[in-house]
Amino acid sequence: MATVAIPPGGTLLQTFRQSFVDVPVGPKPDQGVATTQFLDAAESLTTIFDVLGALAFSKVKEDMSTNIKKLRAQQLAAISDSETIQDLCRNELKAKKQTATEGLVWLLRALDLTCMALFQNIETENKAAADKNIKVEELSVSFKRAYNLTLMPHHPMGMPFIFNRTLEASCPYRDTFFKKLCSDDPEAIAKVKQQLYVYLEALKSIVKILKDFIQTCSGLSKKLLKEREGYGEY
16 A cells, blocks of 8 residues: 655645646537546546555556556557547547547546545535534445445446445545545644545546546447446436
């Protein structure tokens, strides 16, 4: 498990090589997502799984890294045609290939899982602050629900049971998790929650753009076309 040195008064997000907040996105209708910055941001996000520590996330992190490598390989193979993620995939599909595009589909599912779980977890805390009848849920609950909507429909029989049992056994309590995202500064926890919320808003927007793009792709295999159905919304 990798460890990251968080500066005094700082947060884990400030150690990221690239934030989704700063990933360039072009104007409509295409809204091209800059390839290099997107992949750097996705790679930076995997550090969060080290903080979560649960064994259930080790496979998610491994798969994310593999799919990022697939996209980087396609980018290097056709640099001039890969300035945006959309262009990268379009040009790969034109060449009757889909390794990187398939990698993008799976990468988006993992990003969606992470974003949905953490975003909704923070949202329940915000709602609980305004309504004492609402209970703040633990991370394991948030990740279970997000997993059911993102990755579970595409995993083989038996894997969901293993994932959920492992999650129950090893997912940290939310208070512990947020403390690990920042330094020992008393004000750092509130700071990291604010930063994370903004970060997740940006990630959520980019994931939606690319999910919508995938829906328009032609040339994908029937198997992948079937798998790309059923994304959860939040």
